[in-house]
Amino acid sequence: MVTTSALRLASVTPSSTQASTVYDRLREDLLSGRLEPGRKLQMRFLTETYQTSQTPLREALNRLTADGLVECREQRGFYVADISRNELIELTKTRCWVESLALRESMAASTPQWEELLLLAQHRLARTPRSLKSEHFEDNPEWERLHRVFHRTLIGNCGSQSLMAFCGQLADQLYRYRRLSIQRAFPSRHVSDEHQAIMTAVLSKEADDAVALLTTHYQQTADVILQDQQIFRELQNDGERA
Amino acid sequence: MVTTSALRLASVTPSSTQASTVYDRLREDLLSGRLEPGRKLQMRFLTETYQTSQTPLREALNRLTADGLVECREQRGFYVADISRNELIELTKTRCWVESLALRESMAASTPQWEELLLLAQHRLARTPRSLKSEHFEDNPEWERLHRVFHRTLIGNCGSQSLMAFCGQLADQLYRYRRLSIQRAFPSRHVSDEHQAIMTAVLSKEADDAVALLTTHYQQTADVILQDQQIFRELQNDGERA
DNA sequence: GGCAACAATAATTTATATATTTCTTGGAAA
DNA sequence: TTTCCAAGAAATATATAAATTATTGTTGCC
Numbered sequence: 001m002v003t004t005s006a007l008r009l010a011s012v013t014p015s016s017t018q019a020s021t022v023y024d025r026l027r028e029d030l031l032s033g034r035l036e037p038g039r040k041l042q043m044r045f046l047t048e049t050y051q052t053s054q055t056p057l058r059e060a061l062n063r064l065t066a067d068g069l070v071e072c073r074e075q076r077g078f079y080v081a082d083i084s085r086n087e088l089i090e091l092t093k094t095r096c097w098v099e100s101l102a103l104r105e106s107m108a109a110s111t112p113q114w115e116e117l118l119l120l121a122q123h124r125l126a127r128t129p130r131s132l133k134s135e136h137f138e139d140n141p142e143w144e145r146l147h148r149v150f151h152r153t154l155i156g157n158c159g160s161q162s163l164m165a166f167c168g169q170l171a172d173q174l175y176r177y178r179r180l181s182i183q184r185a186f187p188s189r190h191v192s193d194e195h196q197a198i199m200t201a202v203l204s205k206e207a208d209d210a211v212a213l214l215t216t217h218y219q220q221t222a223d224v225i226l227q228d229q230q231i232f233r234e235l236q237n238d239g240e241r242a
Numbered sequence: 243m244v245t246t247s248a249l250r251l252a253s254v255t256p257s258s259t260q261a262s263t264v265y266d267r268l269r270e271d272l273l274s275g276r277l278e279p280g281r282k283l284q285m286r287f288l289t290e291t292y293q294t295s296q297t298p299l300r301e302a303l304n305r306l307t308a309d310g311l312v313e314c315r316e317q318r319g320f321y322v323a324d325i326s327r328n329e330l331i332e333l334t335k336t337r338c339w340v341e342s343l344a345l346r347e348s349m350a351a352s353t354p355q356w357e358e359l360l361l362l363a364q365h366r367l368a369r370t371p372r373s374l375k376s377e378h379f380e381d382n383p384e385w386e387r388l389h390r391v392f393h394r395t396l397i398g399n400c401g402s403q404s405l406m407a408f409c410g411q412l413a414d415q416l417y418r419y420r421r422l423s424i425q426r427a428f429p430s431r432h433v434s435d436e437h438q439a440i441m442t443a444v445l446s447k448e449a450d451d452a453v454a455l456l457t458t459h460y461q462q463t464a465d466v467i468l469q470d471q472q473i474f475r476e477l478q479n480d481g482e483r484a
Numbered sequence: 485g486g487c488a489a490c491a492a493t494a495a496t497t498t499a500t501a502t503a504t505t506t507c508t509t510g511g512a513a514a
Numbered sequence: 515t516t517t518c519c520a521a522g523a524a525a526t527a528t529a530t531a532a533a534t535t536a537t538t539g540t541t542g543c544c
């Protein structure tokens with residue numbers, strides 16, 4: 001019984017309910033940009049695409065609304081959350097504020113174990129190629145996963161689950177912006193050096209340096225996306241959201 | 243059948259959806275403690291109590307899970323989020339960090355309009371009795387509403403919707419703790435003086451003072467609740483959560 | 485006589501309810 | 515103690531009801 005249950009969970013159903021499965025799939029499609037910002041999410045389209053019925057879909061859409069990836073207009077259905085320059089600026093500003101706070105607290109509570117985790121996370125990230133192809137950009141899921149682990153480890157010692165969850169939400173929302181303009185942003189920077197510099201500052205107990213490097217890291221990412229005319233081209237009323 | 247259903251919908255819920263209505267009612271019952279922490283939320287009980295069907299209920303429960311007031315165990319239904327000393331400490335710590343940040347940013351972006359809003363909020367709160375009865379405590383919903391407005395106004399000038407939403411979530415979760423031990427905490431403090439002191443510091447542009455007063459305000463509230471043996475009495479494993 | 489605006493109806497779509505299936509859990513028997 | 519069966523609860527699917535939007539037709543005004 002233990003073995004069968006464990007096997008089933010491990011092999012057949014990573015997420016056991018239909019609602020969780022479709023949540024994961026929808027989330028991936030939203031983050032990758034396959035479901036483009038502002039698009040109406042019609043039930044008929046969703047049930048056909050994801051091969052499930054309305055009930056688990058509504059459940060997944062409600063969770064995604066809480067994550068800020070989907071917008072729910074009362075009596076008018078669901079929409080992919082829109083993007084705007086203003087939102088990108090605000091999200092980045094908030095992330096810089098909150099992660100600076102979390103990083104300082106992480107460092108204030110520093111332990112050898114945490115420092116070793118950070119060293120490992122940076123090492124693994126550094127030796128993984130960002131793009132699967134060298135001539136043009138092709139997203140490497142393993143790099144994305146390790147990148148996420150690195151940033152989560154940075155703030156992972158702050159001692160607040162809720163603060164980390166909030167940082168995770170901001171990261172998700174900003175990840176979507178990053179993916180939408182990833183091709184053009186590809187060759188211009190050496191993010192690996194930036195990650196290493198942050199880690200070095202943390203291990204040297206230089207909190208001010210670490211925070212400055214981290215915020216610059218996020219700000220530069222935002223600046224590159226903001227310069228991308230293509231993404232925001234279609235939007236007329238840039239800052240407004242209903 | 244059709245007519246009665248239409249009448250009920252028309253009279254009880256003029257414009258909103260069933261899901262939003264039951265969300266509001268459930269939220270109120272969770273925050274007030276009428277639905278006690280750890281309690282299993284069985285569908286049958288919920289449908290009978292709130293006179294609605296499973297679908298809008300699942301929708302409401304999913305939203306409340308995102309708010310941290312309900313816990314969802316896969317394939318095992320929904321439970322009222324449990325409470326613990328450790329969680330109270332962590333939530334308070336996080337709220338102090340994040341609201342300090344938000345208050346500093348609010349003050350850095352200060353405008354005469356915002357200062358006037360704050361003055362008004364404090365004035366209205368101060369002239370509203372906290373308890374409906376003077377001999378014993380009886381919750382005054384108007385005071386609670388104005389209290390919330392005051393604290394929201396404090397951080398309302400920070401320029402980040404997402405940061406304010408996060409503060410609101412933390413406030414909700416902590417409000418539940420406060421309500422659970424409100425009777426004993428009633429006579430001991432003069433919270434009105436504390437609010438006025440915070441406002442004075444803000445209007446005097448004394449950011450450090452304002453932040454110190456605000457964090458002390460939250461910390462003292464938590465300390466009073468932590469001393470309450472009754473609330474946490476039943477819990478064996480204090481800090482653990484599944 | 486033609487064009488525009490408003491209203492009404494129909495179609496599409498969301499929201500709710502009920503029924504069915506699947507999963508978990510507890511109890512009994514081997 | 516372990517396994518199987520039954521009962522109950524949760525998750526999903528389908529059907530029904532309600533609401534919004536779009537299109538068409540009619541009427542009024544230019």
